[in-house]
Amino acid sequence: MAFGASIALLTATAVATLPASGALAAPGGAHGPATAGAPPSSFRGVNWAAPGDNYSSAPVVPSGLSTSDAYATVYGITKQMVAGFRHNLDANTLRLPVNPASVGTAWWNSYRATINAATASGFKVILSYWDETPNNDGMIDNTNAWNQMWDILTADYARNPLVYFEPMNEPYGYTDDQWIQICTTWLADHRAIPRGRVVISGAGYNDHVTTVGPAAALDGTLLSLHFYGYWASSTTVEAWLANLLPRIGPYADRTIIDEAGAPMTTSLNYAVYNGNQYTSYFAAVTQTARDDHMGLVYWPGLRTGDTYSMETLEPDGKLVNNNASGVAQLKWGYGLGTIPPGN
Numbered sequence: 001m002a003f004g005a006s007i008a009l010l011t012a013t014a015v016a017t018l019p020a021s022g023a024l025a026a027p028g029g030a031h032g033p034a035t036a037g038a039p040p041s042s043f044r045g046v047n048w049a050a051p052g053d054n055y056s057s058a059p060v061v062p063s064g065l066s067t068s069d070a071y072a073t074v075y076g077i078t079k080q081m082v083a084g085f086r087h088n089l090d091a092n093t094l095r096l097p098v099n100p101a102s103v104g105t106a107w108w109n110s111y112r113a114t115i116n117a118a119t120a121s122g123f124k125v126i127l128s129y130w131d132e133t134p135n136n137d138g139m140i141d142n143t144n145a146w147n148q149m150w151d152i153l154t155a156d157y158a159r160n161p162l163v164y165f166e167p168m169n170e171p172y173g174y175t176d177d178q179w180i181q182i183c184t185t186w187l188a189d190h191r192a193i194p195r196g197r198v199v200i201s202g203a204g205y206n207d208h209v210t211t212v213g214p215a216a217a218l219d220g221t222l223l224s225l226h227f228y229g230y231w232a233s234s235t236t237v238e239a240w241l242a243n244l245l246p247r248i249g250p251y252a253d254r255t256i257i258d259e260a261g262a263p264m265t266t267s268l269n270y271a272v273y274n275g276n277q278y279t280s281y282f283a284a285v286t287q288t289a290r291d292d293h294m295g296l297v298y299w300p301g302l303r304t305g306d307t308y309s310m311e312t313l314e315p316d317g318k319l320v321n322n323n324a325s326g327v328a329q330l331k332w333g334y335g336l337g338t339i340p341p342g343n
Contacts, residue, residue: 037164037196040222040256041293043124044334045093046085046301046310047259048114054097054130054169057141059107062096062114063304064313067107074110077317078117084319085301086121088311089327090336094118095126095258095297097169100145104152112156119162126199126258126297127153128166131173138173138205140182147189154190165190166199166224166258169206176203176211184217195220199256202226202247206259213251223251226259226299229281236274240284248292256295260285261308262326270325271342282326283342286333296333 048062061067064077085091094114102111118125129149132141140146150167157163167186171179183200190198198221202209206226212218227244234240248255262268262278273283289296302311302319310326311319321327328341 036194037161037222038124039293040252040254040295041335043093043126043256043258043295043297044089044091044336045095045124045126045258045295045297046089046091047095047297047299047303048081049300049303049306050097051304054099055133055136056099056130057101057132057134059102059105059111060097060099060130061107061111063302064317065111065114067110069110071110071113074113075117078114079121080317081302081319082118082121082123084311086123088319088321089298089301090331090334091301092122093124093126093295093297094301095128095166097130098127098149098153099130099132100142100149101132103149108152115157115160115163119160122162124162124164126164126166126256127157128169128199128201128258130169138171140168150186150190154193158192161197164197164199164222165193166201168201170226171201171203172205174203179203180212180215180217183212183221184215187218187221196222198222199224199258207231208247208249209251209255210247210249213249213254221254222295223255224258225255227257227285228260229262229278232281233277235277235280237280237284237287240281241288244284244288248288248294252292252294256297257285257289258295258297259299260296261299261310263307264310264323264326265307265312268323268326270323270329273342279342282329286329289333290335293335296330298330 050060051063054060115125135141200212200218200221201224203211209223209225262282270279273280298310300309303309312322332341
């Protein structure tokens, strides 16, 4: 069952109503001058998340890693993870959390190996700041520490064309105008980074890009959108499209859906779209990403203990799929294949 006609109709309606360095790899210097970014449609990705979530005042440590791991250990594990994501999902992008406790600290000596190993394997990497606990209020907790973190990250990776910078994940503590101003200042402070390698989160819970999209101060940047199936109880693809498309408006050509996910360990059949809240939701998300040539970064590719996790980490370090029909639907959203996986 194809939904292209439904999407085209709903898009037109929505737009009309819008308010509008370890030894194994150098951090990034080997790539020469800073270069511009890739189009959103080229981002076929997954989030690699920490078991207890990425909201933390402590260093963020993605599943399968430990703060006791040396650089070489993290590098080797990341290479295996990336190989698994590529083999199982045809992914080419990894979204990683960062916070001040993880950058410029003892853990950074090892954690940067995740970036280096992923990009050495040809993966794009999106670095996104997560709000810290105990506040967890959708606001930057310590502006000085946040700025220092980004100064280190941009200095280390400005010349690596595969590294992208997302100033903040889900800035729901700010008004839309406040968030635009924070991003405007970030861009001014990091002029060496091509705007095409900066990913500006949608306002609120990254839940709409229709206010950051038209902001002239943010011209040339990519945008990121989050969208989840627990935000409504609809059970048809058409209803989910009507919910999703107004959040994108006319900015699909700049937007990466860098968080979208659904239960993958509960035996749902994602080849049957309508009649279930999550299968209809996921069909709407993947079809929209495919039809509108948007990037899609699944949440999460791996997080131990998360029913949404697309992969499980085996004791031998290999990744295995949790739901074959979910994998097929994700690949369809990536723009792969020619036959829709469901009905």
